[in-house]
Amino acid sequence: MAIRQLSVFIENKKGKLSDAVKTISEAGINMRAMSIGDSDDFGILRLIVSDTAKAYSLLSEDMIVKVTDVIAVKMSDKEGALYTVLRVLEKADINVEYTYAFTARELGAYVVFRVNDVEAAEKALSDKGIVLMTEDEIRSI
Amino acid sequence: MGKYYQEEIETASREEILKIQNEKIVKQVKHVYENVPYYRNLMDEKGVKPEDIKSVDDIKKLPFLSKADLRDAYPYGLLGTDLKNCVRIHSTSGTTGRRVVAFYTQHDVDLWEECCARAIVAAGGTKDDVIQVAYGYGLFTGGFGVHGGSQKVGCLTLPMSSGNTERQIQFMMDLGSTILCCTPSYAAFIGESLAEKGYKPTDNKLKAGIFGAEPWTEEMRREIEKSLGIKAYDIYGLTESSGPGVAYECEEQKGMHINEDHFYAEIIDPDTGETLPEGSKGELVFTSLDKEAFPLLRYRTKDICVLTREKCACGRTHIKMCKPMGRSDDMMIIRGVNVFPSQIETVLIKEGYTPNYLIEVDRVKNTDTLDISVELQPGQFSDKVSDIQAKEKALEGAMRTMLGIGPKIHLVPPKSIARSEGKAVRVIDKRKLHD
Ligand SMILES: [Zn+2]
Numbered sequence: 220m221a222i223r224q225l226s227v228f229i230e231n232k233k234g235k236l237s238d239a240v241k242t243i244s245e246a247g248i249n250m251r252a253m254s255i256g257d258s259d260d261f262g263i264l265r266l267i268v269s270d271t272a273k274a275y276s277l278l279s280e281d282m283i284v285k286v287t288d289v290i291a292v293k294m295s296d297k298e299g300a301l302y303t304v305l306r307v308l309e310k311a312d313i314n315v316e317y318t319y320a321f322t323a324r325e326l327g328a329y330v331v332f333r334v335n336d337v338e339a340a341e342k343a344l345s346d347k348g349i350v351l352m353t354e355d356e357i358r359s360i
Numbered sequence: 361m362g363k364y365y366q367e368e369i370e371t372a373s374r375e376e377i378l379k380i381q382n383e384k385i386v387k388q389v390k391h392v393y394e395n396v397p398y399y400r401n402l403m404d405e406k407g408v409k410p411e412d413i414k415s416v417d418d419i420k421k422l423p424f425l426s427k428a429d430l431r432d433a434y435p436y437g438l439l440g441t442d443l444k445n446c447v448r449i450h451s452t453s454g455t456t457g458r459r460v461v462a463f464y465t466q467h468d469v470d471l472w473e474e475c476c477a478r479a480i481v482a483a484g485g486t487k488d489d490v491i492q493v494a495y496g497y498g499l500f501t502g503g504f505g506v507h508g509g510s511q512k513v514g515c516l517t518l519p520m521s522s523g524n525t526e527r528q529i530q531f532m533m534d535l536g537s538t539i540l541c542c543t544p545s546y547a548a549f550i551g552e553s554l555a556e557k558g559y560k561p562t563d564n565k566l567k568a569g570i571f572g573a574e575p576w577t578e579e580m581r582r583e584i585e586k587s588l589g590i591k592a593y594d595i596y597g598l599t600e601s602s603g604p605g606v607a608y609e610c611e612e613q614k615g616m617h618i619n620e621d622h623f624y625a626e627i628i629d630p631d632t633g634e635t636l637p638e639g640s641k642g643e644l645v646f647t648s649l650d651k652e653a654f655p656l657l658r659y660r661t662k663d664i665c666v667l668t669r670e671k672c673a674c675g676r677t678h679i680k681m682c683k684p685m686g687r688s689d690d691m692m693i694i695r696g697v698n699v700f701p702s703q704i705e706t707v708l709i710k711e712g713y714t715p716n717y718l719i720e721v722d723r724v725k726n727t728d729t730l731d732i733s734v735e736l737q738p739g740q741f742s743d744k745v746s747d748i749q750a751k752e753k754a755l756e757g758a759m760r761t762m763l764g765i766g767p768k769i770h771l772v773p774p775k776s777i778a779r780s781e782g783k784a785v786r787v788i789d790k791r792k793l794h795d
Pocket residue numbers: 610611612617672673674675676
């Protein structure tokens with residue numbers, strides 16, 4: 220159930236982020252989720268897109284790009300859904316490196332988790348009846 | 361043509377070389393005294409007459425010339441002949457102050473190209489070779505100097521000039537270049553670009569490279585040799601002294617033979633100006649022996665190096681200079697510690713980074729700061745911010761061990777630091793702006 224995420228290394232300078240975003244949108248690729256992790260010097264743009272392979276080959280022409288497996292969980296309207304997921308992962312001794320939330324009109328809110336062990340996380344969550352989103356589901360939004 | 365371009369002079373005995381030098385220096389000093397008022401004044405001030413110079417041993421009586429003199433005398437103050445006898449000018453990049461313009465008569469151009477031809481043959485060049493000249497053509501001496509030398513040897517010469525790497529690679533592959541001439545940083549860049557295109561080091565026909573015009577390290581040499589599958593030769597020269605070819609490496613790759621029949625080299629103590637014995641480390645000083653348009657007597661290069669007369673296995677007898685250990689200009693004093701860019705380069709290569717970097721020195725609240733931007737390599741990338749910060753910390757630690765002071769490292773994307781097509785600008789010292 221892992222979802223492929225693209226990470227792009229960008230300089231923390233004006234215009235660098237928009238260069239990357241422009242490359243993708245001009246190729247007609249849709250962004251499904253996006254977040255940025257940054258320091259004073261650099262930023263790491265993380266993307267889930269409608270066409271990973273195409274975006275990878277376009278971006279890697281002049282940027283450092285990496286594909287990482289992440290998992291995504293649809294957040295129900297019930298309160299405490301995020302907390303439940305984090306509890307399950309913690310109990311299963313899985314490290315969450317970072318997370319980010321994204322909202323799509325058709326799907327509602329969902330949260331992306333970058334964990335140290337994708338397989339273990341999938342198992343722990345499904346044991347508790349938490350359903351992970353599939354790549355198809357996210358891409359077909 | 362065999363191993364040497366001019367065997368007789370390149371392998372002449374010490375006595376023969378001295379004889380040539382002594383004859384030439386007497387004439388050269390007389391020529392300067394009669395034709396260059398600027399230097400005549402310096403000699404008069406020092407109370408030295410042309411008659412006092414009877415051999416190269418007397419050179420130490422002459423006054424020094426510095427880059428500041430060349431700037432003061434801009435443009436015609438050091439011209440040694442009527443302008444109508446000149447056929448060419450070249451100029452320094454002028455990155456640090458006023459430009460220096462050097463003039464050449466046809467005799468001077470021939471002499472210079474002869475020096476370059478010796479360098480090319482020493483790197484294995486013959487009539488059968490295809491030389492790709494990727495030094496800049498123009499005011500910069502690199503392109504034209506090597507170009508002329510290459511034609512003298514009879515090589516097929518590709519006047520590519522620098523830049524346009526796509527085209528460099530296309531010609532290199534299609535025309536089967538066997539010798540590449542450019543700055544070492546551009547050679548490294550071409551190597552990277554070839555690898556990116558999926559070429560292996562054995563896919564090209566290159567056998568040698570002649571690289572100069574900027575400081576580079578032994579580590580960088582090995583990197584370039586590996587990435588291009590060649591033997592890399594160093595070449596030395598200054599626009600002031602004609603251009604590349606004043607000294608060049610032979611197959612031993614242990615120091616550069618100075619073309620002693622055209623240039624006399626000394627090592628001096630940069631503080632006292634005293635001439636130091638062979639084997640001492642100090643500032644390199646050149647005296648031209650038979651230049652017409654731009655003869656320079658005792659020109660202080662600011663390059664720190666060592667000369668040796670140790671016998672060279674290649675058979676050449678001319679004195680050798682080591683790779684300059686740094687320029688007295690380049691040496692930065694940061695928080696009281698002497699720092700050379702070459703030390704930073706050494707650490708980068710050892711830690712798996714490219715030697716493409718930018719040093720910024722500043723002063724914040726009366727304390728010197730040292731910031732080094734370094735390009736991250738694709739294999740080193742992680743999607744986690746903390747991983748990359750850890751790499752920065754590790755590199756800071758390695759730098760602190762080498763330099764004695766701790767810099768701040770900034771990892772940046774590949775190719776975001778400008779590549780040099782002429783001379784690299786690797787140091788920005790902002791402290792000067794505050795003074
Ligand atoms: Zn030799």
